[in-house]
Amino acid sequence: MSIIVALDVNNQRDALSLADQMDPKLCRLKVGKELFTRLGPQIIQELHQRQFDVFLDLKFHDIPNTTAQAVLAAADLGVWMVNVHASGGREMMETTISRLKKGNYNTHLIAVTVLTSMSNDDLHELGIQANAAEQVVKLAALTKSCGVDGVVCSAQESKILRAQLGPDFLLVTPGIRPADSATDDQKRIVTPQQAIQDGVDYMVIGRPITKADNPQQKLIEIYQSIQ
């Protein structure tokens, strides 16, 4: 089951209405900054009661102790996956994964490389000379060497990461756009079918499903198109 639906809405009624149109046998759900900041841990409980695995996408980026403790707090909610920014560096990632392992949690920890909304020009403007793919490869190699379970990247980088980092390193890819969908603010996009061919483990899909006229039907359509 490789689809993660991003529940990017701002209230409980819309979040649960969308969840109730999804099927936990076809997808997992992602709770991000907007929904979690509005509703807090209670929304995670509601989604767990509906049998969904939840990816809590808060992209922690802070000093090692603060990040590690925030990740433990997320793991205590029983979430399936949580993330940090790889650019927080080695000590941050090593401290976090080591505390998570010590606590015997089942929660996967992954690290964001380069946001899928960013292009080469956006990176250059930040003073990063590498292009997006090079920067993703660099941060993913660092992430793996810290013992973290995988990365968030674009599916555009999945082939090279799979080849370099092996079959067990998780590749989680937002920026997924079916051919007929609007790009929105995403810059490094890939279709669901191409992402699967290129070896991603999980694809994160938000607006193409949640803003569809019939979200339930759209999920089924995408699910069937990648079988």
Ligand SMILES: O=c1ccn([C@@H]2O[C@H](COP(=O)(O)O)[C@@H](O)[C@H]2O)c(=O)[nH]1
């Ligand atoms: O690099 C990243 C990291 C996280 N995201 C998140 O994924 C979803 C994508 O939603 P769409 O509506 O399908 O664009 C969203 O929640 C982002 O916060 C990302 O897009 N890129």
